[in-house]
Amino acid sequence: MTDTLTLSSVSKSFGGFRALDTVDFVARAGEVHALLGENGAGKSTLMNIACGLYAPDEGHVAIDGKTVRISGARDAAARGIGMVHQHFKLVPAFSVLENIMLFNPGRSPAEVAGKAQDLARQMGFEISLSDKAGTLGVAEQQRIEILKVLVAGARIIILDEPTAVLSPEEGRMLMGLVRKLAEAGSAVILVTHKLHEALHHSDRITVMRGGRKISETTPEGMDPASLTTLIVGEQIIEKPQLSKAVGPIEVELENVTLGGEAGRKGLVDVSFRVRRGEIYGVAGVSGNGQNELSAAIMGLSFPSSGRIGMNGLGDVSKRGPGYRRRHGLGCIPVDRYSHGLAGRISVTDNYAVNGAMAGAYGGWGFFKRGLAQAAAREAVAAYDVQGVRSLGQRAGLLSGGNAQKLVIAREFEGAPRVVLAHSPSRGLDVRAGAAVHERLRAARDRGAAVILISDDLDEIMLLSDRIGVLNSGRLTREFKAPAERGDIGAAMVSHE
Amino acid sequence: MSSTELTDTNHETVAVTPPATRLRMVPLLEVRQSVSERLRIGVYVVSLLVAAALSVALLAWSGVAPSDLGREIATTAFSSPRALGSVLVRTAPLVIAGLATAIAFRANFWNIGLEGQMILGAIFASAVAIYDIGPENGRVVTMALAACLGGMLWIAGPGLLKQRLGINEVITTLLLNYVAFNLLLHMVYGPWKDPVSAFPHTEQYETFERLPMLGWLNLNWALPLAVGLALILWWIMSFSRVGYLLDLMSSNARMAGAVGVPVAGLTVAAILGSGAVGGLTGFAISAGVEFRMTQDFFSGYLFSGVLIAFLGRNHPLGVVIVAFFMAVLLLVGQSLQVFFGVPFALVQLIQAIFITCVAASEFFLTYRMHWRQAA
Ligand SMILES: Nc1ncnc2c1ncn2[C@@H]1O[C@H](COP(=O)(O)OP(=O)(O)OP(=O)(O)O)[C@@H](O)[C@H]1O
Numbered sequence: 001m002t003d004t005l006t007l008s009s010v011s012k013s014f015g016g017f018r019a020l021d022t023v024d025f026v027a028r029a030g031e032v033h034a035l036l037g038e039n040g041a042g043k044s045t046l047m048n049i050a051c052g053l054y055a056p057d058e059g060h061v062a063i064d065g066k067t068v069r070i071s072g073a074r075d076a077a078a079r080g081i082g083m084v085h086q087h088f089k090l091v092p093a094f095s096v097l098e099n100i101m102l103f104n105p106g107r108s109p110a111e112v113a114g115k116a117q118d119l120a121r122q123m124g125f126e127i128s129l130s131d132k133a134g135t136l137g138v139a140e141q142q143r144i145e146i147l148k149v150l151v152a153g154a155r156i157i158i159l160d161e162p163t164a165v166l167s168p169e170e171g172r173m174l175m176g177l178v179r180k181l182a183e184a185g186s187a188v189i190l191v192t193h194k195l196h197e198a199l200h201h202s203d204r205i206t207v208m209r210g211g212r213k214i215s216e217t218t219p220e221g222m223d224p225a226s227l228t229t230l231i232v233g234e235q236i237i238e239k240p241q242l243s244k245a246v247g248p249i250e251v252e253l254e255n256v257t258l259g260g261e262a263g264r265k266g267l268v269d270v271s272f273r274v275r276r277g278e279i280y281g282v283a284g285v286s287g288n289g290q291n292e293l294s295a296a297i298m299g300l301s302f303p304s305s306g307r308i309g310m311n312g313l314g315d316v317s318k319r320g321p322g323y324r325r326r327h328g329l330g331c332i333p334v335d336r337y338s339h340g341l342a343g344r345i346s347v348t349d350n351y352a353v354n355g356a357m358a359g360a361y362g363g364w365g366f367f368k369r370g371l372a373q374a375a376a377r378e379a380v381a382a383y384d385v386q387g388v389r390s391l392g393q394r395a396g397l398l399s400g401g402n403a404q405k406l407v408i409a410r411e412f413e414g415a416p417r418v419v420l421a422h423s424p425s426r427g428l429d430v431r432a433g434a435a436v437h438e439r440l441r442a443a444r445d446r447g448a449a450v451i452l453i454s455d456d457l458d459e460i461m462l463l464s465d466r467i468g469v470l471n472s473g474r475l476t477r478e479f480k481a482p483a484e485r486g487d488i489g490a491a492m493v494s495h496e
Numbered sequence: 497m498s499s500t501e502l503t504d505t506n507h508e509t510v511a512v513t514p515p516a517t518r519l520r521m522v523p524l525l526e527v528r529q530s531v532s533e534r535l536r537i538g539v540y541v542v543s544l545l546v547a548a549a550l551s552v553a554l555l556a557w558s559g560v561a562p563s564d565l566g567r568e569i570a571t572t573a574f575s576s577p578r579a580l581g582s583v584l585v586r587t588a589p590l591v592i593a594g595l596a597t598a599i600a601f602r603a604n605f606w607n608i609g610l611e612g613q614m615i616l617g618a619i620f621a622s623a624v625a626i627y628d629i630g631p632e633n634g635r636v637v638t639m640a641l642a643a644c645l646g647g648m649l650w651i652a653g654p655g656l657l658k659q660r661l662g663i664n665e666v667i668t669t670l671l672l673n674y675v676a677f678n679l680l681l682h683m684v685y686g687p688w689k690d691p692v693s694a695f696p697h698t699e700q701y702e703t704f705e706r707l708p709m710l711g712w713l714n715l716n717w718a719l720p721l722a723v724g725l726a727l728i729l730w731w732i733m734s735f736s737r738v739g740y741l742l743d744l745m746s747s748n749a750r751m752a753g754a755v756g757v758p759v760a761g762l763t764v765a766a767i768l769g770s771g772a773v774g775g776l777t778g779f780a781i782s783a784g785v786e787f788r789m790t791q792d793f794f795s796g797y798l799f800s801g802v803l804i805a806f807l808g809r810n811h812p813l814g815v816v817i818v819a820f821f822m823a824v825l826l827l828v829g830q831s832l833q834v835f836f837g838v839p840f841a842l843v844q845l846i847q848a849i850f851i852t853c854v855a856a857s858e859f860f861l862t863y864r865m866h867w868r869q870a871a
């Protein structure tokens with residue numbers, strides 16, 4: 001096999017912080033290469049260097065054995081490198097074809113359309129080039145992103161955590177596609193936190209930790225446990241622990257009905273109750289009403305009928321987020337970059353919003369930054385948010401896991417009595433995911449009612465005391481833990 | 497994280513293997529992820545210096561030697577207390593105009609309707625003066641408040657349309673300028689035509705309907721009003737919860753809404769505040785400079801307001817500083833026009849040079865350049 005992409009002794013620092021330390025990395029044509037490592041290990045930074053978004057401080061990049069200097073995504077594309085970033089970069093108002101053209105300037109629409117259709121057919125999926133990108137689901141958007149780089153002639157394809165936002169089924173389909181790309185002669189680099197993807201769908205595995213490459217191996221002879229040890233340096237085993245003391249009803253949904261976004265199902269007559277000291281897991285294939293349920297609980301959209309009761313408050317279904325949060329609701333939203341954090345402002349300012357709204361830093365005429373900063377400093381330490389080199393640093397620069405910890409630190413401040421967590425370990429490494437789970441259990445054990453919405457059945461089984469299944473916008477079944485995995489799975493996909 | 501991937505058309509494409517014999521330095525552009533405050537200020541200052549140098553060169557080319565220019569600036573603006581006084585008189589309404597614009601911009605509301613709001617402010621203030629509303633010793637305060645109300649009413653429509661229906665405020669605020677202008681013409685050619693001179697402007701305000709003099713230089717209360725307003729807004733934007741929440745909202749409005757920040761309320765407050773201060777600008781000119789409502793007292797302020805807010809980085813104190821230099825530029829421009837015959841368009845060109853330089857300097861905040869020896 002030939003070494004298609006070679007990164008040799010690459011180092012990169014950000015303002016004194018060494019994010020990459022003399023890393024070597026090789027990707028070969030025809031292989032799927034999994035890149036693993038903890039949050040903040042430097043995976044995205046390394047791949048950003050490979051695709052020309054960052055310039056390395058030291059070391060160099062070679063393609064087919066020739067040293068190159070890549071200057072930006074366009075240049076990378078011209079050299080056959082294409083990267084699909086975790087946050088998609090499609091223009092929502094543009095059609096699929098226009099988005100592909102945007103990445104392939106100087107070519108005729110007919111040529112691009114023909115090529116895109118050909119490639120899509122080869123990869124085994126259908127696309128409609130005239131659809132607006134904004135109307136597509138995440139899985140489709142991702143395929144457009146992949147098509148975009150393929151049309152540009154990419155032979156080295158970098159996918160940064162591509163399955164983090166996909167349902168397990170969509171994830172499996174993507175793995176099939178990735179294999180096809182490799183068989184067609186491309187080098188595919190798969191950045192992931194999901195061990196089974198590395199174990200079952202890759203040819204080689206590179207593991208990074210703390211900005212260094214610590215291992216390069218093949219999946220043969222590895223198992224999840226040994227791979228975990230390689231990634232985080234220790235064994236992490238999570239075991240279910242059921243609730244010890246369940247109290248009175250804290251939150252209650254009664255026949256909640258909510259229209260979905262265009263073409264979505266929304267919620268139909270959803271009812272369930274969650275008591276103090278229990279974790280209520282909402283299982284289901286994503287796209288079956290999870291987003292609507294979470295918006296209804298957060299107060300971002302109001303149900304068209306039905307009620308949402310919070311202990312001592314009566315019906316809150318027509319109250320906004322401010323009211324609910326003042327009275328003890330804490331939320332970990334599914335997309336931390338859209339509803340959880342404001343990336344362009346500082347860690348302190350992101351943390352301080354609850355305190356500010358509650359008047360902890362002065363009345364409306366004041367914002368005592370010193371106090372806010374002290375509170376943020378304490379929270380960052382207590383919740384082990386790493387990578388904060390200064391509290392004035394922009395929150396957008398935190399790696400995925402640490403951004404999530406910051407959200408949790410803010411949401412758990414003031415010990416909320418109702419906690420909503422929507423796919424809280426998405427994009428997190430094993431250790432960070434386990435830490436989040438531990439926080440949820442701790443919240444339950446101090447008496448909070450926890451609602452966990454997740455399309456990861458393992459996560460649901462691991463944490464929940466009771467489980468409801470969301471299917472086509474309805475809560476079709478309820479289970480009491482411990483339940484049979486197969487029964488829940490069947491309820492998730494049944495078409496009654 | 498960075499959204500520049502598709503839009504970075506500025507990337508230099510570097511050849512894979514340039515001739516190894518020549519030593520060549522090639523720039524490698526990298527998207528910056530964060531920008532330190534020091535760099536930001538440095539780049540800003542350098543861009544201002546570049547703009548100043550270009551302006552001086554441009555004037556030299558049109559026949560104003562740098563030494564003449566220096567003398568002209570010195571005599572127009574700084575030679576005597578009187579000269580400085582007239583600069584400051586000119587500065588006051590510019591500060592208020594810049595603040596009106598900056599308030600809206602901070603809330604991501606692109607208020608291009610300053611002139612309309614000024615006109616309504618002046619109409620409301622003049623109505624108080626003409627119909628003798630309220631006691632004489634508080635008349636000027638009543639006029640100021642009425643002006644704020646007028647500006648607020650004029651911006652309320654676009655604000656409502658934006659908030660409720662998502663209608664672009666650039667269009668609505670801009671078009672309402674013309675409606676306001678025709679309303680003004682109707683008033684000064686019709687019911688409010690000056691009965692004394694029969695010219696198309698209102699009758700002169702009584703002494704107690706004008707901003708009182710400070711008794712220092714030729715200054716009246718417009719300047720303390722402007723500076724006081726800037727200080728209050730500085731506090732609100734930099735040290736209050738309101739300013740903090742506005743920052744949060746402009747960084748990510750969806751997140752702000754989800755954590756319970758009253759996004760709609762704060763946005764409406766900022767929009768109305770901008771309109772009120774816009775109305776006050778009209779009052780400051782009518783009651784502080786012209787002593788009546790004329791038919792073109794507002795002209796040019798829309799552009800100046802945007803320019804001052806932009807160059808002042810929407811910071812109230814920045815607005816004060818930029819407004820001062822703007823006043824100097826306008827007065828020096830007038831005397832250059834008289835003594836050197838340069839066209840007034842040159843003054844506008846100089847303003848444009850400053851805007852262009854500062855806007856272009858963003859490039860250096862977006863990208864980092866690595867100079868490398870080509871392989
Ligand atoms: N532009 C930047 N400025 C400052 N620090 C940065 C920048 N980009 C990344 N970092 C830091 O570098 C480290 C590596 O980040 P990187 O995004 O490469 O991690 P990662 O391995 O992709 O993590 P994750 O799995 O969470 O995505 C982190 O500590 C991060 O905070």
Ligand SMILES: [Mg+2]
Pocket residue numbers: 043044045160400
């Ligand atoms: Mg990453």
